[in-house]
């Protein structure tokens with residue numbers, strides 16, 4: 375088998391997004407730790423990449439050089455990636471419940487040495503775009519048309535290294551590199567606007583010479599359209615500023631809890647049931 | 655002071671020059687090798703490669719963090735990236751990137767730190783890498799190589815490029831004496847005994863190897879027979895050679911152009927402490943930053959001389 379993309383129809387894609395959210399909640403509650411809300415904001419983007427016709431992969435040959443790459447630079451949101459990988463056939467769904475447990479390759483942050491299909495070992499914020507740039511440059515040297523997608527958090531954009539990579543990618547005009555900023559408005563200690571406001575991201579990234587788009591990142595159609603546009607750009611790297619809500623899908627619950635960030639906290643068994651009911 | 659004078663060593667070339675020549679030579683037969691530079695290629699000597707193979711060379715600007723992680727990505731896509739900067743900037747500025755983008759995932763990145771040690775001279779302490787070996791040696795799975803002269807640097811460069819896994823190669827700025835005039839049989843992790851001796855062992859790397867040979871001459875004149883070992887690989891360390899030296903001679907002096915903590919001396923002492931306790935002496939920069947000055951004057955002032963090695967060795971035996 376060779377690498378190929380999977381493209382679900384609109385209804386199936388909506389169902390898949392719900393499945394990913396259910397996995398995220400179940401596995402973090404089972405692990406009794408992790409970052410469910412950071413994972414939930416990213417669902418529509420990850421869903422579109424894995425099931426909306428973008429990532430050309432072969433789960434049976436995870437290192438096939440012809441594959442596209444998705445690097446989750448905000449590694450703490452890895453439950454969304456594990457959920458998508460499992461749905462894509464990298465491993466069985468039951469494995470998801472081994473998240474963060476001794477012996478499981480589904481570590482708290484992505485570990486490429488232990489789990490085939492993980493493209494970068496992240497967890498120290500700020501490095502993923504540089505790693506993605508390395509993959510993009512290698513594809514150029516080899517004459518492969520692999521596309522590299524990197525997702526960062528909006529708080530993560532405070533790391534200077536991200537901007538080093540933005541500048542270098544502009545120099546090398548890596549049109550095969552797409553940065554998606556999951557602008558969910560929060561970071562560990564509060565609202566990103568209060569901690570370190572680097573918005574508007576599109577203006578700032580664009581000023582380096584990148585193609586930019588700003589979208590509603592929890593709107594599946596908008597995400598699909600933006601990814602399509604990004605693939606059509608041929609002369610420079612592309613960025614999608616994905617305005618999302620942290621914990622999207624269970625917001626009424628977070629409101630009730632009085633914490634719209636809910637950073638790095640799993641739901642209790644009781645809240646898990648409420649969350650799953652909300653998802654329908 | 656002419657290093658290597660007593661033992662009759664001829665003045666040779668700088669290890670960074672030898673690396674640059676070897677890299678450009680080997681690049682032709684190793685198509686997967688790429689160079690990533692952070693605006694110092696003419697200092698680190700990756701420049702000849704980059705001139706010869708521009709399509710395999712990237713200068714990403716003065717951004718060491720990005721430098722190292724980009725190399726991690728290139729390696730994960732099958733390339734053999736060589737990333738060179740000054741030892742201090744590479745190791746100290748990009749340490750977390752080396753940890754997360756290279757060492758932890760075990761990627762095939764070739765880290766090269768030039769301008770190591772205090773012998774860079776006039777540019778002063780901000781440019782001197784004297785913590786680099788310690789930092790590199792703490793990283794699991796990273797081979798740490800400190801060659802002594804031009805010939806062994808060329809051999810080390812070839813060995814590093816054919817080694818599958820992360821490596822750190824430490825290079826110096828000044829010309830150093832030629833030790834391996836008939837070529838060098840270089841293997842990562844296997845030390846080279848340059849002189850046999852039965853009373854004391856001198857273990858050194860980098861430019862301290864030539865000084866250890868001089869010291870062995872001095873000691874011989876005093877009736878002391880000194881073994882000299884070029885411990886070019888600090889991690890993984892050649893335990894066997896150390897244990898043998900500890901058992902067959904009465905003491906070991908370790909000489910390196912590095913801070914006292916965490917370098918070759920620490921690595922050798924860990925082996926002797928565990929397997930074959932023996933009297934030890936240490937010749938290194940100590941626990942201090944150096945200063946600007948001419949390289950010979952600096953080496954003298956900070957105690958990196960054949961005389962310091964001789965004194966340490968004689969002292970061990972008289973205890």
Ligand SMILES: Cc1ncc(C[n+]2csc(CCOP(=O)(O)OP(=O)(O)O)c2C)c(N)n1
Nearest residue numbers: 412450497498499527528529530560561562
């Ligand atoms: C280099 C580094 N510093 C600090 C942390 C600790 N940390 C983990 S998540 C986080 C907040 C991230 O915020 P953001 O990028 O906005 O991601 P979100 O969780 O909102 O999706 C922090 C500070 C880290 N993982 N890496």
Ligand SMILES: [Mg+2]
Nearest residue numbers: 527528529560
């Ligand atoms: Mg955020």
